[in-house]
Amino acid sequence: MEGDRVAAEARGVQSIEVGARILEAIAAAGDLVMLRDIALEAGVAPAQAHPYLVSYRRANLVEQDRQSGRYRLGPFALQLGLARLRSFDPLKAAGDAAARFAAETAMSVVITVWGAYGPTVVQVYEGSDQVHTALRPGTVFSLTGSATGRIFCANLGVEIIMEAIKAQKADKMPSRIVGPVSDFRSIKADLPLIREAGYATTTSNPIPGVSAMSAPIFETGGELTGAITVIGSALSFDIAPSAARVRDVIDLAHAISARAGYQRPAASA
Structure with missing residues (x-):
């Protein structure tokens, strides 16, 4: 009985998954988009996509421009997106991902945000x-003297x-700042x-024998939330x-x- 229930959950509902691909295709377009282009992006036939769009229009998930006949996301989709943003903590998500990455790679991962004195560490995963x-x-x-700092500068x-x-140069407690300031x-x-x-990288600076790579974390609207920095031995961390590890950090x-x-611009995506 339990095995049957687990198998049913694993199967899921195919029509919902198809519908999700259709919504993703509209969201990815970012503007009014034709039925045939939605279907192509979602990997279905236009005739299959159309009934979904009819239902989505009734549910206000999608709206159709009267003049062009093209589609875009509707007001209920906006409400769902706003609800998601209100309940989402980007630093917690970053921490969860950083912890997994540290465990999988054996390297240390640091999360930083902009603080009163510059890029400030908020989470460390050894x-x-x-x-x-x-x-x-x-x-x-x-x-100026760290990969993390240069990400914020950029x-x-x-x-x-x-x-x-x-x-930072005038700080009376320079020992709390990691790396030289120029x-x-x-x-x-x-x-x-x-x-x-x-991304930005450093080797043996500010810590001798250690390589670091830092990449920015953005949120809705392209605002910089913070940075994720991966640290490892210069002998084993190829920057x-x-x-391959550089690509892994960027993907993270x-x-x-x-x-x-955050949606990256089409050229960089």
Whole structure:
């Protein structure tokens, strides 16, 4: 009996799954879209997609433009999205994903947000590769001398960054800042490249023998929520652009951002 129930749950409801693909196709379009394009993206025939769209219109999940006959998401879909955002904690989601990544890779993973003194550690997940980082919640990364700091420099306004660098340089407790602090012009030329690549790396800086890679976490509207930084031994953590682990970290950041409601521009997606 229990086995039959589990098997039924595993099967699911195929029509709902097809309907979800149709809604995803409309959402991915981002604007009014034709029936044939919805069907193509969802992997169904137009004749199969049409009855779903009729029902979705009745439920206000989809609306149809009278002049063009094209479709877009309706007001109830917006209500569902807003409800999701209200109940979603991006930092908790980031923490859950970071913990799994640390366990799977044996490397340490750190979550940072923008604080009073710059990029501030809020969560640390130690890996098992025996790299000692001495990082803890409340630790502040240098904006110019760390991979994490450079992610914030690349994705926040210049005025904000320059003021924060000035404050870090004038800090009377420099020991709480991880990494050397230099002038903004020392990294200015690198920032467009970091934005385009979607990540920043360092080796043996600020921690000797340790490589770090940091990627941004965005939320709805493209606002920077924080950064996820992966730390490992320079001998085993390959941070070359073509390295598989680099792709893994980027995918991790993208997955967290997607759960927070962020949609990457089509060119970068």
